[in-house]
Amino acid sequence: MNVAKDDLIKQLKEEISRFQNSVVSEAVGEVVEVGDGIARVSGLKEVKMSEMLDFGNGVIGVALNLEEDLIGAMILGEATGIKEGDTVKSTGRILEVPVGEDLIGRVVNPLGEPLDGDKEFKAKSHYPIERIASGVITREPVTTPLQTGLKAIDSMIPIGRGQRELIIGDRQTGKTAIALDTIINQKGKNVICIYVAIGQKESKAAKIVAELKKHDAMKHTIVVVAGASDPAALSFIAPYAGCAMGEYFMDQGKDVLCIYDDLSKHAVAYREISLLLKRPPGREAYPGDIFYLHSRLLERAAKMNKNYGGGSLTALPVIETQAGDVSAYIPTNVISITDGQIYLESDLFYQGVRPALNVGISVSRVGSKAQVKAMKKVAGKLRLDLSQYRELAAFAQFGSDLDEATRKQLERGKRLVEILKQPQYQPMAVEHQVAILYAATNGYLDSVPVEELKDWENNFHKFLDQDKSNLIKELATKKELTPEIEAGLKKAIEEFKSVNK
Amino acid sequence: MKIKPKIYAKFLYEKLKAADSREAKEIIKAFVELLFSHNNLSKSNQIIKEFEKYYCTAEGVVEAKISSVRKLSSTEITNFKKAILNHCQNQRREVARIDVLNELDNAILGGAVVEVDNWLYDGSLKRQLIAFKEQIIKNKI
Secondary structure: OOOOHHHHHHHHHHHHHHOOOOOEEEEEEEEEEEEOOEEEEEEOOOOOOOEEEEOOOOOEEEEEEEOOOEEEEEEEOOOOOOOOOOEEEEEEEEOEEEEOHHHOOOEEOOOOOEOOOOOOOOOOEEEEOOOOOOOOOOEOOOOOEOOOOOHHHHHHOOOEOOOEOEEEEOOOOOHHHHHHHHHHHOOOOOEEEEEEEEEEOHHHHHHHHHHHHHOOOHHHEEEEEEEOOOOHHHHHHHHHHHHHHHHHHHHOOOEEEEEEEOHHHHHHHHHHHHHHOOOOEOHHHOEOOHHHHHHHHHOOOEEEOHHHOOOEEEEEEEEEOOOOOOOOHHHHHHHHHOOEEEEEOHHHHHHOOOOOEOOOOOEEOOHHHHOOHHHHHHHHHHHHHHHHHHHHHHHHOOOOOOOHHHHHHHHHHHHHHHHHOOOOOOOOOHHHHHHHHHHHHOOOOOOOOHHHHHHHHHHHHHHHHHHOHHHHHHHHHHOOOOHHHHHHHHHHHHHHHHHOO | OOOOHHHHHHHHHHHHOOOOHHHHHHHHHHHHHHHHHOOOHHHHHHHHHHHHHHHHHHHOEEEEEEEEOOOOOHHHHHHHHHHHHHHHHHOOOOOOEEEEEEEEOHHHOOEEEEEEOOEEEEEEHHHHHHHHHHHHHHOOO
């Protein structure tokens, strides 16, 4: 022991003399009914909406229904120890989660408790999980791009910092893959990523964490997991908790990317809670406020102006459709809330087009303003060429006699589709994307056989990195296709083609 | 129409208010028959609870539970009653009578815990020791 005994006793005596003997008074209620993660509590007349309730033994709940005599509360955590007649205390606090830099690199549950078995962290502060979204005065238009590293998205459906872009598609179409690639691509770009797994299998969540670690992406990522075996209440609060963790960094002027995977399961969890609380069901048995459930969450994505720190929170919600039905209740709701959608199709996925992006109905409503100039220049042509290709390809199936122009258009289209394919976990820097898309849209690849394009592209990028590093660096810093850079790029492509014949 | 236990309790109280013991017996019998005809006998426990609550509020009866390690003396109970009266006045509750139930609970270690009308006054030694522990941790002795 480093401290002397007498010193310790002196301090202890001081503490005892300082100690105020007091009686604590608090409002208490009584559990009337408990089951399915929901408790009905009598008493507690003063309790406020969304206030935390203490059920004892470390179990907390949230008041959701304030009725004449009873309170309907969802229990966050193990409800098996709670029985009728138990005492419930109000805490006077709205549900909050720990926030701070210590959370980065950690896997936590929606209450901010670590799940990765690593040491406990000391939260700098706590943020309420429900917060009114930033107002008009505090915001500014989306102007900075958030690169996903995927050629198809960054070129045609660009995402800006502060935007809300929906990733929608059937099961097994690569929705999570896009989200993960985007996280991996944020390495070294000063963007803190928050991946919220809602109602997902623990095995899938573990796989995601392992992949992020493998690609060195956990250093800028927080993973919030509400597993499939966790109560619906945890799935319900998970995206709000993730958003609150992100808002802390946004308030400090940092850029944040929040991925909610997925909001269909979130809606299902909320439906479960609502029905158990005996709220009247509406369409597809969802409660009446299901639109507000998602709108208040996604509205919290924002790009703040300089007076308010200049931070941003970009939201990438994910929705899983059933057999491609985008006109179901939840998909239409979230489509209307977000600033665009990335639509993934199973047919394309099985044809080998990965990411299985349907360019025709995928849109980004605000991101094009944020796109880098160089990309804007090459992407304009790309969209047009691809849409013409799709139209012609549909007709070309019926006849073999095609004129030269049509045949050329089809060949170009095939190459563009091939170039936009990209393997998972291999996000590409924007300067490389510009270079390859420039080559594709300007006809430099027309002479390369489609089946050799993959190798051609890989070698081309290697060539650019090794032999034309100055050009690539200039393109990366200027982010613009100036006449000099364009000439350099043309020269590089021709040079590579002559060597690679 | 669905009738809540609270409404039944209120109805029963209003009927029994002016009745003598013979009338009360008949009213209660009729009330049980009414519950049976409404198919609401299963709610009887809730109705009894609500009736107790309503009765206490209407008659100004305050029921308090005092937990202590040893049995309280009559002087101590009188002092507690004074404090409870004070609490009720703060809560703007009319008081005609205070019923005190003294329960023995060794878990609180010492002092007393008073439960009255959804309020809990915790003056137990157990809570104070916990608070003292927290203070020591906070001040990092």
